[in-house]
Structures are given as structure tokens and as C-alpha cells.
Amino acid sequence: MARDAEKRTIQSVDRGCELLESLRRNGPSTISELAADSELSAGSVHTYLSTLRDHGFVDKDGTEYRLGSMFIPFGVRARNRSTLYAASKTIIQELALETGGCVHLMAEYDGRLLILEEVYGEDAIGKDFHIEKRGRLQRHVHCTAGGKAILAHLPESRVHEILDDHGLPSRTSRTITDRERLLEELETVRDRGYARNDQEHMPGIRAVGAPILHDEDGTVLGTVSVSGSAASWTGDRFERTIPAAVTEAANDIEIRIHSQERGV
Numbered sequence: 001m002a003r004d005a006e007k008r009t010i011q012s013v014d015r016g017c018e019l020l021e022s023l024r025r026n027g028p029s030t031i032s033e034l035a036a037d038s039e040l041s042a043g044s045v046h047t048y049l050s051t052l053r054d055h056g057f058v059d060k061d062g063t064e065y066r067l068g069s070m071f072i073p074f075g076v077r078a079r080n081r082s083t084l085y086a087a088s089k090t091i092i093q094e095l096a097l098e099t100g101g102c103v104h105l106m107a108e109y110d111g112r113l114l115i116l117e118e119v120y121g122e123d124a125i126g127k128d129f130h131i132e133k134r135g136r137l138q139r140h141v142h143c144t145a146g147g148k149a150i151l152a153h154l155p156e157s158r159v160h161e162i163l164d165d166h167g168l169p170s171r172t173s174r175t176i177t178d179r180e181r182l183l184e185e186l187e188t189v190r191d192r193g194y195a196r197n198d199q200e201h202m203p204g205i206r207a208v209g210a211p212i213l214h215d216e217d218g219t220v221l222g223t224v225s226v227s228g229s230a231a232s233w234t235g236d237r238f239e240r241t242i243p244a245a246v247t248e249a250a251n252d253i254e255i256r257i258h259s260q261e262r263g264v
Contacts, residue, residue, distance in 0.1 A: 016048050028066040031065070083257055092117065096120060096121035100123035101226040102124040106150075107223075108150045141166075148197070148209065207228070212253050
């Protein structure tokens with residue numbers, strides 16, 4: 001009896017994995033599509049998906065299901081810790097010390113931002129908020145400095161795909177909600193090498209973000225950003241000092257990644 005129970009449990013895991021593999025292979029799918037692909041009944045598929053959704057491994061959007069954000073800490077962190085994370089750790093600590101702000105190392109996944117690491121400087125604000133959101137998809141890319149830094153260096157087709165999927169919702173009165181205006185902003189970001197968030201995501205918070213690019217093909221690997229109080233980040237501090245520190249940090253990370261890949 002115990003052996004039979006163990007076998008049934010393994011079979012359940014196996015079927016759940018089959019559904020996850022189907023979502024990975026085919027992308028967002030309905031229950032009927034998953035049932036046809038797995039040869040399970042629609043009722044059984046619904047039960048498996050409900051369980052996986054409760055644990056964050058599957059997300060639901062209308063009638064379609066897709067792989068959930070719970071996979072990201074496993075997949076993205078495992079992929080990045082040997083390159084992006086390892087190259088960035090001490091640099092973002094130094095950036096937090098230099099600026100006093102909250103420094104984020106982030107990557108884009110499924111059109112959203114994922115915080116890979118954060119470091120708090122002496123004057124950092126919103127610590128409780130950031131800790132709560134760590135390791136989860138939690139930000140629209142269009143209204144954050146790091147997000148705009150990434151968008152500016154993605155292929156144009158990918159940018160439009162992200163905007164089509166997620167839209168341009170307003171977070172504050174300063175959020176850019178017009179696509180053409182955002183595209184113009186992204187061109188400016190590319191030209192100057194960094195992006196600003198002037199209370200576009202949260203009132204009272206300003207931020208500066210710079211892309212982390214692969215040295216050979218220019219692929220955007222992630223972004224480093226630092227945020228602080230709009231009341232204290234004024235004038236040259238917001239316009240020059242913070243951007244200079246952030247872009248230098250991003251450049252240093254790129255150099256370290258280059259060295260790591262060549263075993264230097």
C-alpha cells in the first residue's frame with residue numbers, strides 16, 4: 001500500500017512536470033490546449049494548474065496559463081550568479097556607500113523587472129517595500145530608471161511586444177503613458193547612457209539607472225539603479241553626480257563580466 005501511494009505521488013509530480021514543460025515549449029496555453037498536449041482530461045489539468053498556481057509556479061491571464069514567477073529565483077539567479085551577480089556584488093555595495101541610496105541589480109523577465117540583489121545606503125528609503133518585493137516580478141519597465149535603461153537597449157520589436165503585453169499604466173501623475181513619448185525618452189536614454197525616474201513610479205522617489213551590456217554584441221544583461229529621496233536629490237546631485245556614479249558602476253560591472261568570461 002505504501003509503495004502504491006509512493007508511485008501515485010511520483011506519477012502526480014511527473015504529470016505536473018509534463019504540464020510545465022508544455023507551457024515552456026508552447027507558451028501561454030488554455031486548459032483545453034494543455035489537455036490535448038498532455039492527453040489528460042480538462043478537469044485533471046485544471047486541478048494540476050490550480051495547485052501549481054497556488055505555489056506560484058503557474059500564472060493565469062484570462063483563460064490562458066503561463067509559467068509563473070516562482071521559477072525566476074531558481075532560473076535567473078542560477079544563470080546570473082556566475083556572471084552578472086558575481087561581477088556586480090562588491091560594485092553595488094560601493095555604489096550604495098557612495099550615494100547613500102538604495103541600489104538595485106535587476107534583470108528583465110517576461111517584460112517585467114526582477115530584483116536580483118539590493119543594497120541599502122545610509123540614506124536609503126523604502127527598505128520594507130523593497131524587501132517584500134525581492135525575488136518577484138514586481139515592476140513595469142516603463143516607469144522605472146532601471147526598466148527604461150533596459151528597454152532602451154532591447155530590439156525595437158521586443159520593446160513593442162512588452163508594451164503590447166503590459167501597457168503603460170499610470171503609477172503617478174508623472175508616469176509616461178504615451179508610447180511615442182516613451183520611445184523618444186528611450187532614444188535619449190541610449191544617447192546619454194543612463195535613464196532617470198523622476199517620481200514616475202512612486203511619489204517622492206527619484207532614481208537613476210544604467211544598462212549593463214555585453215561587450216561583444218551589446219546585448220543588455222541587466223541594469224544597476226540607485227534611488228533616493230526627491231527632496232534631497234535635486235540640482236546637480238540628480239542631474240550629474242548620481243548619473244556619473246551609476247554609469248561608472250555599470251561600466252565596471254561590464255569590465256568584470258568581460259574578464260570573467262575570459263578567465264582573467
